[in-house]
Amino acid sequence: MRVRLRNPDREVELAGGRKIHDVLGELGINPDTVLVIRERELLTREDRVGEADVIEIRPVISGGSGGNRMKCRRCKAPAVVELRRHNAAFCADCFLRHVREQVKRAIEGHEMLEPSDRILVAVSGGKDSLALWDILLELGYRADGLYLGLGIGEYSERSHRIARSFADERDARLVEVDLARDYGFDVPTAGKKGSRSTCAVCGLSKRYVFNRAAREGGYDVIATGHNLDDEAATLLGNTLRWQTDYIARQSPVLPAEEGFARKVKPLYRLSELETAAFAFLRGIEYVVEECPLVGGNTQLRYKDAMNHLESNSPGTKAQFLFGYLDRAAPLFATQDEVELVGCERCGQPTTGRFCAFCRAQAQILGERLGAPRSERDERGEPSDRETAESLSDEVMPVEIYGTVPR
Ligand code: AMP
Numbered sequence: 090m091r092v093r094l095r096n097p098d099r100e101v102e103l104a105g106g107r108k109i110h111d112v113l114g115e116l117g118i119n120p121d122t123v124l125v126i127r128e129r130e131l132l133t134r135e136d137r138v139g140e141a142d143v144i145e146i147r148p149v150i151s152g153g154s155g156g157n158r159m160k161c162r163r164c165k166a167p168a169v170v171e172l173r174r175h176n177a178a179f180c181a182d183c184f185l186r187h188v189r190e191q192v193k194r195a196i197e198g199h200e201m202l203e204p205s206d207r208i209l210v211a212v213s214g215g216k217d218s219l220a221l222w223d224i225l226l227e228l229g230y231r232a233d234g235l236y237l238g239l240g241i242g243e244y245s246e247r248s249h250r251i252a253r254s255f256a257d258e259r260d261a262r263l264v265e266v267d268l269a270r271d272y273g274f275d276v277p278t279a280g281k282k283g284s285r286s287t288c289a290v291c292g293l294s295k296r297y298v299f300n301r302a303a304r305e306g307g308y309d310v311i312a313t314g315h316n317l318d319d320e321a322a323t324l325l326g327n328t329l330r331w332q333t334d335y336i337a338r339q340s341p342v343l344p345a346e347e348g349f350a351r352k353v354k355p356l357y358r359l360s361e362l363e364t365a366a367f368a369f370l371r372g373i374e375y376v377v378e379e380c381p382l383v384g385g386n387t388q389l390r391y392k393d394a395m396n397h398l399e400s401n402s403p404g405t406k407a408q409f410l411f412g413y414l415d416r417a418a419p420l421f422a423t424q425d426e427v428e429l430v431g432c433e434r435c436g437q438p439t440t441g442r443f444c445a446f447c448r449a450q451a452q453i454l455g456e457r458l459g460a461p462r463s464e465r466d467e468r469g470e471p472s473d474r475e476t477a478e479s480l481s482d483e484v485m486p487v488e489i490y491g492t493v494p495r
Pocket residue numbers: 151210211212213217218235236237238239295312313314315319
């Protein structure tokens with residue numbers, strides 16, 4: 090039997106005539122972290138494969154490389170997806186329904202969206218954001234896409250092509266911003282020139298561009314494809330370091346503030362396995378390979394750790410995240426109101442004279458921004474670090490996105 094593995098792409102020959110469970114066991118792969126595909130069909134742990142079969146084992150983790158046939162819980166047809174956390178399996182149709190129900194529940198439970206809202210979905214070309222866009226359109230929302238070109242070689246070009254053709258196939262509108270064209274730098278150069286790590290500038294640029302594109306395009310809300318695994322891993326990272334201010338801001342919805350559009354994460358109740366299976370079953374082409382620049386970053390290690398816990402106790406991730414949201418989040422809420430003003434260069438909200446993005450951009454391009462800060466700091470104004478932190482609503486641990494300059 091031929092087995093095709095991804096990230097990195099390779100093929101191995103293994104004995105067939107046994108269950109997927111055993112094949113994955115031999116390869117040391119956790120079944121909750123992969124889709125197993127034969128032709129156009131998804132297989133569960135209990136499915137058998139033959140000697141002549143060719144199967145693909147496709148990882149579902151973003152951020153790096155990493156008995157009898159079951160019956161559908163709802164309709165008893167043969168199942169194609171097993172969700173151990175829900176102690177359930179679903180056929181394709183019931184699974185698609187399950188995913189849409191989880192998204193509706195997220196939207197209603199946190200009052201994320203109004204039917205009349207104009208939504209800007211940030212689409213990276215990956216499974217999560219394309220699945221999200223697909224679901225919002227299916228649910229009848231007015232959702233346009235936003236693709237940000239980061240200039241990461243062939244990876245970005247492929248992501249762009251995929252986002253573009255998704256939009257074209259549905260006659261949907263895709264707003265396109267390109268860092269190099271519109272702001273004069275790309276992520277690989279920024280990582281080398283500025284004082285921030287590559288992932289830090291990339292994260293900062295995304296937050297900045299998403300907000301600016303939403304505000305300037307007249308959108309009410311920005312939706313991103315962050316899923317349960319992303320959110321649980323981020324919460325774990327922030328908790329291990331007791332980054333209480335980041336923990337406090339970790340929420341499936343961040344309400345609009347002066348100069349900031351509302352931000353929502355409607356997939357936070359769904360695991361990566363669920364979003365990957367959804368995209369596959371909907372025939373959505375997505376970029377399977379991961380960003381070549383992240384190479385085994387910390388976020389990935391947290392996801393890995395959570396997957397270990399999850400494999401012995403299904404439901405751990407969901408308990409950790411949902412328990413936080415239901416019971417612990419109020420304990421971290423802070424009142425400190427910062428006063429926001431328009432950045433002197435770009436007009437986006439900031440607590441200092443220039444926003445963190447403009448400061449990073451100037452540093453990368455070797456430009457000077459206004460007068461030295463020493464005088465202002467003596468007057469007790471916020472330091473660059475405080476400014477950048479107040480803008481960082483993505484709540485990523487410093488260790489992942491790097492430190493901000495002092
Ligand atoms: P990441 O920061 O790669 O974990 O992605 C988190 C979310 O940000 C994705 O689900 C998308 O909604 C959005 N996103 C990431 N990269 C891009 C991009 N290049 N263009 C637009 N949206 C993106």
